[in-house]
Amino acid sequence: MTTSIASKNKTDLARVHLLGIRHHGPGSARSLEASLKEIEPDIVLIEGPPEAEALIKYVQGPPEDPSNSEEAADADRLIPPVALLIYAKEMPKLACYYPFAEFSPEWRAMLYANQSRIPCRFIDLPQSHWLSMQSKQKQSAGIDQVLSNLTEADKIRLDPIGTLASLAGYEEGEVWWEQLVEQRSDSQIFEAVSEAMTALRTAVREDEEEERSKIDEDKQIFDEDYYIEPLREAHMRTCIRQAQKEGYKSIAVVCGAWHGPALAQTVKAKDDNQLLKEKLKDLPKLKVEATWIPWTNSRLSFESGYGAGITSPGWYEHLFHSDKGSDTTLSWLVKAVKLLRAEDFDASSAQVIDAVRLVESLAAMRNLHHAGLTELQQALVTCVLSGNEMPLALIEKKLLVGEKLGHVPAEVPGTPLMVDLQKTSTRLKLKQEALEKLLELDLRKPLDLERSSFLSCLQILGIAWGEKQKKKIKTSTFHETWKLQWQPSLSLAAVEASIWGKDVRQAATARAIDLGSNSPTFAHLVDVLSLSLDGGLLEAVEKTMTLVGERSATCFDMGELMEALPVLVGIARYGNVRGHNPQSMDTLITSITERIIVNLESTCLSLDEDAARRMQRQITLMEEALRLFNKKELLEDSRAVLHRLASKSNIPALISGRSAKLLYECSYLSQEETVRLMHFALSAASAHSYSGQWLEGFLTNNAQVLIHDPIFFHIVDDWIRGIKTDAFQELLPLLRKTFGAFSYSERRQISERVQSPGKTALAETSARADDDRLLTEVLRTVQLMLGVNHDHQ
Amino acid sequence: MEATTDLLRQHAEAQFKEELSQLAAVDKRQKPPRWLLSPWAVLTYLMGGKLENGYEISPKYIGNKRIMEIAVATLTTDRALLLLGVPGTAKTWVAEHLSAAISGDSTMLVQGTAGTAEEAVRYGWNYARLIAEGPSMQALVPSPIMEAMKLGKIARLEELTRIPADVQDSLITILSEKTLPIPELGSEVQAVKGFNIIATANDRDKGVNELSSALKRRFNTVVLPVPATLEEEVDIVARRTEALGRALELPAEKPALEEISRVVQIFRELRAGATLDGKTKLRSPSGSMSTAEAISVMNSGLALAGHFGDGDLKAEDLAAGIVGAVVKDPVQDSLVLKEYLETVIKEREGWKDFYRSLRHLI
């Protein structure tokens, strides 16, 4: 819409074209481009943070000269999605993002201005004011909280076009915009939008006045918006006047549709100036910095400086690139079907045709001129996917989000996270070197502790500068070894990590919480917890602890819980090295262990061999963890269960054997009782494979019992002797596996014991048989089993 | 208004005759060939609503309107419609009402069973006549589907997946060519505009006779979900219990919403395998715990209360029905129910009566 703002000289009136758009709206982006081409303005003013004005120059399209082919296309330039990041220099926690997609109207406007070589300015209220208002609030609320606190009026303001669309029965603003465009020509559409906005604003204002009279003091978000909106609009009007004063003749103003009517209002310059002066004078002056950072499509859905985000950027991109009308439907369905086929779903062209017909019919039934995403998805499910919605989830990321990471050229000054990373590295005397290097840390020294936390934070952020080495000796809990190596790709990782926050700790916290809430497995979640603790991220520790508690309560895989125990116990024992209070961890471990104890026996009843082998390891982990944890009752209870596992014949032999071993080694079971169990397992009535597996469970990492305890040796010896040749051949691999895992010296000792005359039943028998040939054969077999080559004297 | 007769159960088009004619009277929108109502009016008939003249249409399907829109839109594109879902999600119910509203006739029905023969889908012969007169149109006994093709109406096919695979195959020609060849007569029946098929199938007891992909492709599939929220399900059960109670002339008091809500909660929790607050994980029984079963629990409870109790619906009247619905496998399911009683119901405030009556029975 074209309007005039009061100006002293009537004859010298500049034309001001107010182009009210929908942030991230591909429909308005297209209309906007068309209008700009028609208007041919000599300056473009955009609702955006003035502090970032110097960064507009980086917005360039792909090089036009196609002869430079691929290299040119890949030239180091800004590639959306990217975001302008404005942050307070002294307090980078205070920051604001302005994300842009390729189809964002503001992006198109900057591009147009740069390509037409006309000036382009940001005219919104400077972020230095905005951020300093935020800093005055006691605590800046998280986005979730902000969104849930929104009043009806706030929501309308955030997406007024969406509001109008839903009033018109459209689920989505963009489809409605398309319809508007069709009813009017492109150049008229901004007028239509402005008319609608005027009506909407009046309605909202009345509402708000009423609300305000009821609202209480601490609803700050509401208050802030209430004060800030008129300020922003006054500022924008002032900037427009400034451009007029400078003699620009045709001024294009690109702003959220909501502001259109306010900018068209005739307000005296004096009044605007006074309002600004009065309201801003008490605010501290904040120094802010701005930079471009890469953004991702999925993060376009976040709320930001441009209000509410969008949930399906992939769909918007499609709308932006495709021609209007039914072609949108067809090409979208074809795209979807292609992706489905790539996921191995059958989808024929005939079905696509049916889907197109259903989309049209559905739109007609719903009184829509254009089908939207809803209709398209429903038709896909109904006609192509036999009513099954699951496959849609598989292609959702590619189709709806169209996951992409933007790119920022090296010439753009760095992000706060990168700056913080640099600063912290310097402070902690960590040099970024390409050469691999070992770093020994003593966590009792504050500097070393901080270094360890810092490196752990970087790990959480995917900036793999340091790698913690596994501890060789378990005793020294204060000692850590890190392998450090800086690679160029890490700079990129740091830029990418910038979307998580403004400094390393804050970003690592956000990332850890995100990782934790999306953990695929319980064990992974526990790892995140452990990393958060290493990073000293108490907020993340607290959140992930809660998650661990919640997930453990609904996790029915006892094995997963058992594998997590050592890590949790480690945290409980050593957490205080890092200043974490382990009290809540104790409670958590106790409750998890109690659950395991209750369920362990029934879990063990139905395991195949692989699962039993895992379980054998898991009960070992649990027993070891609980020994460290050292809570008497818990240990007693868990051992009582192990005792049952050891005694019952319907439990897999591996597990019974292992349980017996664990219990014998901590003296829970007497030698007598253990011998009884072994006899039982190796008794003639048991299948050989059962006995063999029992032995594997009992003897793994437990050679000493054979070497030093004649009774056990005797039983095993007897048993092996009793096996018939055929069966022995079959058992051999299993036995070799068990015995072969012993160390060489252990195997030697056992072998010697077999040979030493008089001492063992085996030798006695052989001697009695007085058959040298037999003895030789037996010994060869034993050697085969043990895998040692022992010269037979 | 619902007409009263002595019939135990009337066809939808008879029971809701008044509603259908009121709708027809105000319906000015375009109708597909041979439809008695426009798609809009069919939708209103299903979902309920107030007409311009103030007449109130009762809701038949309680749930997401979008789903019914897809079903109706499918029929306007003359693609066959397959209603898929776990037992008791109103598949049969919706199919009957759709055909009543569109064709004014919900009786052209093939009930699918393992024994359904080709004759039931295509045509059979009157053998006396066949022998006396030789093959002729007069000697032919048309199936309900053939009948519907000739009349341009909707035919219904219940439990499609129970029909043997070779019989299913004979549907393919009907659906793709819209003709039914009669090789014995060297002739065919061509479907008149307005003909279509609504099939229902249960996706829980799978593997009965999986649909061939060729047949699957000829249907648009709409899945009827289990009710999304407790409120929605309570609403369904309350309305249906009341309507059925009236139809069966059950003597008890109108069921208290409170009791319905508790029964539905039990059903939903066991079905979902978690308590409503999401705090406790539960094991699900082997049965389907469908809404339809919740309705029948309420009804038998009402009957018990009416005939043997004091007319007031109590937990003990409902308990037997609940146990019946949960315990399909006497060993596994009783364990499941016991565990649920001990870990959830027992602790729940104000549920003592349910705990006691149920504990008593298992």
Ligand SMILES: Nc1ncnc2c1ncn2[C@@H]1O[C@H](COP(=O)(O)OP(=O)(O)OP(=O)(O)O)[C@@H](O)[C@H]1O
């Ligand atoms: N969403 C709903 N709206 C209205 N009634 C419902 C709904 N869900 C279930 N019902 C009621 O449940 C009863 C059983 O439904 P119906 O027999 O149609 O189920 P079905 O899906 O065909 O089950 P089956 O697979 O066992 O054949 C009907 O009386 C119906 O009224």
Ligand SMILES: [Mg+2]
């Ligand atoms: Mg049915």
